[in-house]
Amino acid sequence: MAWTLDSDKPLYTQLMEIIQMRIISGYYQSGERLPSVRELAAEASVNPNTMQKALVELERSGLIITQRTSGRIITEDKxxxxxxxxxxxxxxxxxxxxxxxxxxxxxxxxxxxxxxxxxxxx
Amino acid sequence: MNMQTNILVEARELTKIYGKTLAVNQMNLVIPRGKIIGLLGPNGNGKTTLIKMMAGLLTPTSGSILIHGYPPGVASKSRISYLPERTYLQHGTKVCDIIHFFEDFYEDFSTKKAREMLDALQVPLDARLKTLSKGTKEKVQLILVMSRDADLFILDEPIAGVDPAARDYILKTILSNYNPAASILLSTHLITDIENILDEVIFIQNGQVLAQMTVEQIREEHGQSVDAYFRRIFAC
The missing domain is CATH 1.10.287 (Helix Hairpins)
Incomplete structure (x- = not known):
């Protein structure tokens, strides 16, 4: 799942879709720790604040869960x-x-x- | 110095005149903390003049520019990491000597960080600057500038004239060294290449701020890339 981004649409929604696909396809396993915002932003060559926004939105859907001690993990709710x-x-x-x-x-x-x-x- | 403030740079009615040329014309501008901001505009519209006034290398003709609420000076220079458009480094200097120079000059310079990045790039420390390719030279200078723990990083045309692979390396280096408490001001006319890493853009025309807006705002409201939007508003 490459970070292919259209330049005429908002970035955070596109980032959300890619991460969602990565979760569904099992690229990120259920219960696995997600890379940090900084790592993901560098990987996708996007602004860290934009990546942060995408992750916060995905938290709302429950697919990603923030843990105080270990950052963000993928939901264990299969x-x-x-x-x-x-x-x-x-x-x-x-x-x-x-x-x-x-x-x-x-x-x-x-x-x-x-x-x-x-x-x-x- | 008040570290709580969210405003890093504030320009009020800032003006710079060279002889009869009005380079910066009563400009008002605020640069907040924690953003990666693109300073965009055609050549010859005052981008570099503005940057040089922030860096304390040029004195305004009138108006004011404040860094952390104070005029540029020794204190502000120690908190601003500036990559000029043209290098001030001597071509015969060895990479390790430049590292020593940065160590001596800037308290917030991390030798460890610089060495790790130079190692990863496989740049020999005893190489002289003039023996390196243009792309590598740009990378080395960016590494030095990004190895400081500054509040504001000002990068004047960091990706001009380098190949796409070097450009990607430069963008990744900027992103992986980005500290959320600092801001990065990046001037360029190559918008497409960098727009995904920006929070905001400042369009400069005829020495004034034409617009300052977020990248997502442009995409949501206009359904256009920043590059397409830029071409539209600057079209004659």
Missing amino acids: ELIHQTRKQLAEGHIQYFLQHMEELGFSRKEILSHIQTFTEGDG
Whole structure:
């Protein structure tokens, strides 16, 4: 999960998305300690205050937990990670369906397209 | 010196005239603590003149500039770490001699920090400055400046004329040495390369502050990168 950032959108939301993906994909394991703000900022080549803001927002969602002694850790609540993953997947599907419908495909046609596509792919 | 204040630099009606040229024109400006700020503007609009007045190298023609509430002087110079646009170091000097020079000159200079970074870069301490490539020379000078524990780091065009790899190294060095209690003022006209590391930008035009705003504000309100926004507001 590289730190690829668009220059015309707010940075902290993009940083949140990348960290969220890293948690869902298991790049950061549940219960693992997250690198410090400074380390993450240097890694992503972004301002530390911007990285801080992204982490604070992720704390709000519960995916990241601040501990007094050991900095920030990834939540041990695997159900929450699972739910976040499901929500993101639903978002992707909705986005896809909307665009396909704009192209004039019916739900039925879309399903059959996916089937043909995945079969041809595999 | 009041360490509680959040204002590092304050300029009021600051003016500098060279002969008949008005370089800085009744400028008002505040630089807070804990920010990485880009000083942006086309060449010849007063960026370097402003910086030199902060560093105490030029005296204002009129108006005032205060560092921690006091005019630039011995006290402010000991708290400002300044990387000039053009080096003042002699080309024949060895890297280790420059380290000694910084040690003698600045109480807040960390030899350990400088040596670690120079080691990581594999710069031999007995190398003479003139034997190093342009990119490495820039890196060495940045390392020295960032090895101080200053309140304000002023970097005048730190990434001009270096290759992309050297530029990335310089940006990472700035970020990994950044102390949240200090501020970094970075002047450049290469905005795209640095905008992700900035909190705020100050646009300078004709010796005045055209705008001072946060980078996220520009992206949220205008849906544009700072570079695109800059090109728009400076378009003739």
